[in-house]
Amino acid sequence: MQRIFGVKKNRDPPPSVQDASDRINKRGETVDDKIKRLDAELARYKEQIKKTRPGPAQEAVKARAMRVLKQKRMYEGQRDMLYNQTFNLDQVAFASEGIKDAQQTMSALKSANKELKGMMKSVKIQDIDNLQDEMMDLMDVSSEIQESLGRSYSVPEDIDEDELMGELDALEADMGLETESDGVPSYLQPDKEPDLEGELNLPSAPSGHTPVPTTNNQAEDEFGLPAAPRASIRG
Known part of the structure; x- marks a missing residue:
């Protein structure tokens, strides 16, 4: 069978966008090196043209400089083309990465949606x-x-509210009287001595020596009493 139909050749995988971009960048670097060498050669020819006198020698140097300048322009055109290709590949790579991100986002949303549906089956409004x-x-x-x-167990249900209000008013009146007198009898209140004289109604003691009235102009002693008569001594 292999002899009749042959063997299918294994084809290499197509290059990726990154591989193509790297290859073009390397070519662009090579072209840049060539342009730099041509710039150096042109600078040398310019110095020679300045030093040589007008004539066949100067014309020959100018001809070589023109040839080098044409090569430089050609390489510059190739470099611009490579830069454009690299730019296009970068755009494709950016779009490809964006699509991959979108795919991952869609996959995550699908997984979350499936999980939410399973959870909603167990939870109902x-x-x-x-x-x-x-x-x-x-x-x-x-x-x-x-x-x-x-x-409360002790409060009867058939209580007259008017009667309770009357008792409350009387209690408040009693409390007002007790507040005025502090609820303590005068003889038991601190800082107050009992007024025994007022309670017993006793007469007050004499405050000084009151002279006792005498009759017949009788003499008195130092205590206000009648003085005893003295016997006269006769010699």
Whole structure:
């Protein structure tokens, strides 16, 4: 079979954009080197033309300089063409990288979309609404339980509010009286001595020596009492 149909030759893979760009850049560097050598040669011919006198020798130097200048122009045209090719390849490479980025982005979005669809199957809006309603009901039941536990057992239900208000007013009046007298009897209040004289109504003690009235112009002693008569001594 191989002798009849032959063997299929293995073809090399086509060059990539980067390979083609590298190859063109190398050619461009070679052309730049040639242009630099031609510039140096032209500079030498210019010096020779300045030094030689007009005549056949100067014309010969000019002819060589014109030939070199033509070569330089040709290489410059090739270099510009290579630069254009490199620019085109760079644009293609940029577009290719952009497409690769777009492919990766689309692949990531598809994977995320698939994952979100799987997650949304387990989460439904109706289930969330039902859960919220159940939570609201539980909170209401909890509030009712707290109110029921907070009720007082000793307060009767048939209490007259007017009667309570009257007792409250009387309590406030008593509290006002106690506030004025501080709620302590005068004899028990600190910093105050009991007024025993006022309570017993006793007469006040004499504050000085009051002379006792005497009769018949009788003499008095130092205490205001009648002086005893002295016996007269006769000699």
